[in-house]
Amino acid sequence: MAIQVRLPDDSVRELRDGATGEDLAATIGPRLLEASLAVRADGQIVDLRRPLQDGARVALITSKDSEGLEVVRHSTAHLLAQAVKNLFPAARVGIGPVIEDGFYYDFLVEKFFTPEDLEAIEAEMRRISGEDLPVVREELLRNDAVARFEAMGEHLKVELVSDIPEDQVITGYAQGNFYDLCRGPHVPSTGKLKAFKLLNTAAAYWKGDEKNASMCRIYGTAFHTQKELDEHLKRLEEAKARDHRKLGKELSLFSFHPEAPASPFFHPKGALVYNLLVDFMREHYQSEGYQEVITPQVLDVAMWKTSGHYDNFRESMFFTEAEEREYALKPMNCPSHCLIYGAGHHSYRDLPLRLADFGRLHRYERSGVTHGLTRVRTFCQDDAHIYCTPDQMKAEMASFLVFIKRVYDTFGFEEMRVALSTRPEKRLGSDEMWDEAEEALAGALREAGMDFHINPGEGAFYGPKIEFQVLDALRRPWQLGTLQVDYSMPARFGLTYVRPDNTEGQPVMLHRAILGSLERFMGILIEHCAGAFPAWLAPIQVAVLPVTDRTHAFAQELGARLKAEGFRAEVDLRNEKVNAKIRDAQLQKVPYMLVVGDREAASGQVSVRHRSRGDLGAQDLGGFLDQLALEVRTRAR
């Protein structure tokens, strides 16, 4: 008996019955056999030593294929578990899946692993890899699996076995003295695993439930080649260098203080950038037909009960009390806007009414979840609510989609990912309302030709939402904007408008933000541009650097001129060499430096240095001013 398999180049190869991917590789060549990690058979990736089916389309996966990476990472997770069991026999293993940039494995241990432990574990992994142990798959009967893991004392694995559906084949993998419950597939032997690194430890609950035992999670990553691993590690270093918390300190943008945990204090330079971002949005609001409002910080709890926040959002709110009346700090602006809407009569002719608000919001975030500027307890959104008739909703959504694209483009966020979050369990309103709202959003995206995926159950309590993600310079995704449909809040606040036929209708409310939280956006922007803000946002746009104190007067004149022209300039009169002044301006990421010495004082010109383009030579001041003005006005990146 023989079987036939079809290779990627459509050639057909005949093999003996029961032949495996390994056999196939061997028939093609020893080098391919050596390089093979797994095999893709009819679209599914399986172990190299699994028998192939007659007629299957097969492809051998080697380190050249990106899709083998998951197999490598998963096998490296097993390697990690084996090393841990060798060094810490008392450790009990949990789960060890592949994640976006690597893998992790959870261990139940008495004492948490230290960084030194991690090094020892990694060394042990290298030793085991050097032994090149074969990785052997085995199918198990349910009872045998339970008995086996019980005998090993791996009670967590026993628990996992019982969670496996009845109709599923249970498999285990052995490598040397290590045995693990696993679906696979895996590399054929531990020697295939060479390029890996353990990164850090963290606590995690068994099955992610905080009622369960806390385990020690080890994160690591693995690649096909050392070169790819090194590149990845370099990227991590780069991300660390761009960390907005570090840059925020270095560039004196903001600070944090225990007196107000997780609440940023913006220093003059940070506040400047912050306000420029607000100005930028205001400018767009002008042309997009938004009107700005200002609403209170502290509002009666009764209103939060009306809006539904009290029942659905209470655990994220701050409360206060005066004259025996209970108040809450606003976590959102929407109810206030409903009060404004409700303060007058509205005709269909008045709609859409677009109310924007840069009000400060406070949300109680549990300690431990906060992070720099990206997750804080007080922030401000480029928030707005659009009240419109059901007929107008579509057009409003469409123009918003154009608007948001334009804004992201300004910052160089060219790639956008879109997700539609649908009804959560805890929600207001009827199922029909949710059907309609979800369909409206999906329809708007389809008409705009935007691809999106669905996050089931992730919507806000008052309505479904579109979430807009951008990719930063390091291609890390960040969620910024949102567009939400809300029928509930207008109903709860009894909002109405008069239709052309003089009957009363209920407006639809769209919640929308583009930058999201200004705080968070600033953090993301800092990391995106590595602290080197585009000229229009740079706290200092021009540093004037006199070479000697003979040119101080000329430098000060220049500084005054720049300021008079509306630029943010600083003159460095310190008793330092020009090299030192340049260095400091570079470190502060100042876009332009004007080096002025005797030559410039005599000619009246300026020597321009750009922070990334270097020395641009001498030019007339007028030319420089025009060019900078253009750069600022167009918000060039």
Add this chain to the structure above:
RNA sequence: GCCAACGUAGCUCAGCUGGUAGAGCAGCUGAUUCGUAAUCAGCAGGUCGCAGGUUCAAGUCCUGUCGUUGGCUCCA
């Protein structure tokens, strides 16, 4: 909130097994007048996050607490 780690001068960090706190940068003063990423010298700067405890003696050990970090979970 939970688990773990960390908290020393404005910043970055050193301070081994307990013996009475140190460097570089920044700052101040002076010298130097210099051409595209750090001129030299001197001075000053700390109740070692905070509160207890152990000890003859605590930055160091223990307990509590606050904050930060990495995660869990949640989210803009």
